[in-house]
Structures are given as structure tokens and as C-alpha cells.
């Protein structure tokens with residue numbers, strides 16, 4: 001095996017393990033920074049949009065008193081980790097008509113979703 005092939009194999013292992021090892025502690029920091037102006041983790045703390053407690057397994061647009069779009073209200077969605085990944089990657093593409101404008105980039109999304117899944 002040439003050195004180049006060995007290096008490539010090592011590199012692809014590093015890249016793929018980085019992609020799968022989501023870090024909820026880092027996700028919490030990124031959530032506070034990127035999402036915290038509009039969402040809280042705590043149902044008692046009211047922000048511009050819904051709190052995230054129990055979001056994995058929760059019906060979309062189901063927090064009382066939150067002004068949701070018709071698109072989200074009629075989506076029929078229940079949030080799962082893969083669905084959150086898809087929505088956060090590009091909300092408008094995942095759900096035309098949604099009023100959430102903010103996406104989470106590739107560097108943060110898996111960590112944020114891993115953190116959201118801890119909010120039971």
C-alpha cells in the first residue's frame with residue numbers, strides 16, 4: 001500500500017468518526033448562541049417562539065400560546081432526530097411557508113440535535 005492510500009484511509013476514518021460523534025455539551029453552547037434568542041430549553045422561560053423541552057417525540061407546533069405558521073400547524077409532523085436535522089439544515093426548503101429563518105450549519109447541527117434530544 002502506498003503511503004498516500006494509508007493516509008487517505010486514516011483521514012476518512014477521522015472524518016467519519018467526527019461526523020458521527022455528536023457532542024451534546026457542545027450542542028448546548030451552540031444552541032444558546034444560535035437559537036437562544038428565540039427558543040429556551042425551559043418551558044417556564046418564554047421566548048419569541050416555542051420552548052424545546054421534549055422536542056424529540058413532540059408534535060410540531062403544539063406549544064400552547066405560540067404563534068406558529070399555518071405550514072407548521074398543518075405539517076402533521078412529529079419531531080424526530082432525522083426530521084430535526086432536515087428542518088434545521090434548511091427550514092424553508094424542508095417546509096415551505098415556515099416562519100423560522102435560521103438554519104444550523106453542518107458544523108453545529110448534529111451537536112445541537114444531540115443536545116435537543118437530552119431535553120426530556
Ligand code: HEC
Nearest residue numbers: 034035038049050060061062068069072098099100102104
Ligand atoms: C429569530 C428567531 C429564531 C431563531 C434564532 C431560531 N428559531 Fe426556531 N423557530 C422560530 C420560529 C418563529 C418558529 C416557528 C416556525 C413556524 O411556525 O413555521 C421556530 C420553530 C422551531 C422549531 C419547531 C418548534 C415546534 O414547537 O414545533 C424547532 C425545533 C426550532 N425552531 C429549532 C430551532 C433551533 C435548533 C434553532 C437554532 C439553530 C432555532 N430554532 C433558531 C424562530 C427562531
